[in-house]
Amino acid sequence: MSFNELRLNQPLLKAIVDSGYETPTHIQMQTIPLVLAKRDVIASAQTGTGKTAAFALPILQLLFDKQDAVKKGKKIRALVISPTRELAVQIQENFKSYGKYTNLRSCVVFGGTSLEPQIDILKKGVDIVIATPGRLLDLHKQDKINLSRVETFVIDEADLMLDMGFIDDVQKIERLCPPTKQILLFSATMPFKVVQLAKTILNDPERVESTPESSAAKGVKQLLYYVPKSKKIELCLHLLRNTIRGNILIFRRTKNGVNKLEQTLLKNDYNADSIHGDKTQSDRQKALNKFKKGEVSILIATDVASRGIDIDNLDAVINFDVPNIPETYVHRIGRTGRAGNEGLSYTFCAAEERDYITAIQKLMQRAITIEEDHPYLLDPEAKPQVHKKKGSKYKKGRKSAASRRNKKRWY
Ligand code: AMP
Numbered sequence: 001m002s003f004n005e006l007r008l009n010q011p012l013l014k015a016i017v018d019s020g021y022e023t024p025t026h027i028q029m030q031t032i033p034l035v036l037a038k039r040d041v042i043a044s045a046q047t048g049t050g051k052t053a054a055f056a057l058p059i060l061q062l063l064f065d066k067q068d069a070v071k072k073g074k075k076i077r078a079l080v081i082s083p084t085r086e087l088a089v090q091i092q093e094n095f096k097s098y099g100k101y102t103n104l105r106s107c108v109v110f111g112g113t114s115l116e117p118q119i120d121i122l123k124k125g126v127d128i129v130i131a132t133p134g135r136l137l138d139l140h141k142q143d144k145i146n147l148s149r150v151e152t153f154v155i156d157e158a159d160l161m162l163d164m165g166f167i168d169d170v171q172k173i174e175r176l177c178p179p180t181k182q183i184l185l186f187s188a189t190m191p192f193k194v195v196q197l198a199k200t201i202l203n204d205p206e207r208v209e210s211t212p213e214s215s216a217a218k219g220v221k222q223l224l225y226y227v228p229k230s231k232k233i234e235l236c237l238h239l240l241r242n243t244i245r246g247n248i249l250i251f252r253r254t255k256n257g258v259n260k261l262e263q264t265l266l267k268n269d270y271n272a273d274s275i276h277g278d279k280t281q282s283d284r285q286k287a288l289n290k291f292k293k294g295e296v297s298i299l300i301a302t303d304v305a306s307r308g309i310d311i312d313n314l315d316a317v318i319n320f321d322v323p324n325i326p327e328t329y330v331h332r333i334g335r336t337g338r339a340g341n342e343g344l345s346y347t348f349c350a351a352e353e354r355d356y357i358t359a360i361q362k363l364m365q366r367a368i369t370i371e372e373d374h375p376y377l378l379d380p381e382a383k384p385q386v387h388k389k390k391g392s393k394y395k396k397g398r399k400s401a402a403s404r405r406n407k408k409r410w411y
Pocket residue numbers: 020021022023024025028046047048049050051052053308310
């Protein structure tokens with residue numbers, strides 16, 4: 001199938017040629033006709049599948065074709081919400097490049113920066129707004145944005161949006177748009193709460209799937225290292241010294257974990273940087289640019305900060321912590337091995353994470369190769385570490401020799 005067959009208009013087809021796209025991706029083939037037919041859509045699609053163009057192209061076309069109806073000044077007719085600033089910026093860049101031969105204007109609004117420049121752009125009039133939920137609601141509270149003319153509302157990365165606690169905000173924003181709007185919901189994974197949200201706000205949606213989630217990891221050599229939690233850092237250093245080469249993305253579950261690992265790698269003379277939610281927008285962008293340009297070879301990230309970011313040409317992904325959502329594992333390792341190259345993934349599993357591996361293998365319907373040839377092998381009988389609550393009696397008193405030793409190694 002070609003883009004011509006998708007009945008896209010000339011200004012868009014010209015921009016597609018400029019972007020170097022030859023054929024539509026699977027998600028684009030399925031989604032574009034539905035959006036043009038004004039259907040609500042719920043789509044499972046991960047980053048890298050071309051999902052942004054799948055909604056941006058038909059939205060631009062719908063707005064472009066119906067411009068005569070809106071003669072007096074520009075009104076916001078399409079609204080896209082995204083959980084992170086980086087993703088919002090990336091989406092707007094896509095709208096700008098696909099819409100460059102149209103007179104449609106877009107803008108991006110996100111928190112963490114001053115409101116005034118965003119208000120100024122909104123005042124001049126835009127057709128499309130891409131926003132993070134909190135800032136959008138702030139602007140609305142201050143009466144600086146009018147959503148009463150929105151015709152298409154896109155919720156991107158819905159699973160992450162809900163994980164980040166934006167459910168109320170999403171519902172509020174939905175109610176601020178007219179009831180007749182078309183809604184497109186994109187999500188990398190489809191947990192129950194996303195399906196529930198879709199049921200409450202979408203109108204008879206068409207379901208679209210980019211690739212079955214379990215097959216997204218084909219072409220990646222996956223290795224599993226059983227290791228005690230306290231030895232993960234040593235294992236990581238060991239593999240970086242002896243085995244893993246090239247551009248490496250390391251995932252950790254928490255911001256604190258990202259910071260600790262970054263400090264350790266820097267102290268060991270590795271060229272590393274990190275992205276997580278506590279860093280400023282400009283620091284995150286700087287770290288990302290350095291990694292993309294090859295100035296640093298190791299990027300450490302939380303899922304939240306890295307989601308939606310287009311990082312290509314990865315040689316390896318390290319799952320320093322095993323994700324508790326199996327689809328997240330598939331999503332993470334899908335970042336390596338793109339464009340026909342074999343990718344590599346290294347997953348460090350402690351005793352308390354064994355169940356997560358079982359769930360991942362069940363989803364993928366295949367076993368991950370266990371690598372036992374390393375110096376920090378987990379005792380198969382090892383019991384999960386008990387989490388000690390803050391203020392519990394176990395915390396008080398002298399730390400054990402083992403925990404003092406482990407602490408030393410961390411820093
Ligand atoms: P996305 O999944 O929207 O983040 O897109 C991932 C990457 O695929 C981006 O770099 C897009 O520029 C690119 N892309 C989108 N559609 C196509 C296409 N039809 N052909 C080739 N590349 C594409």
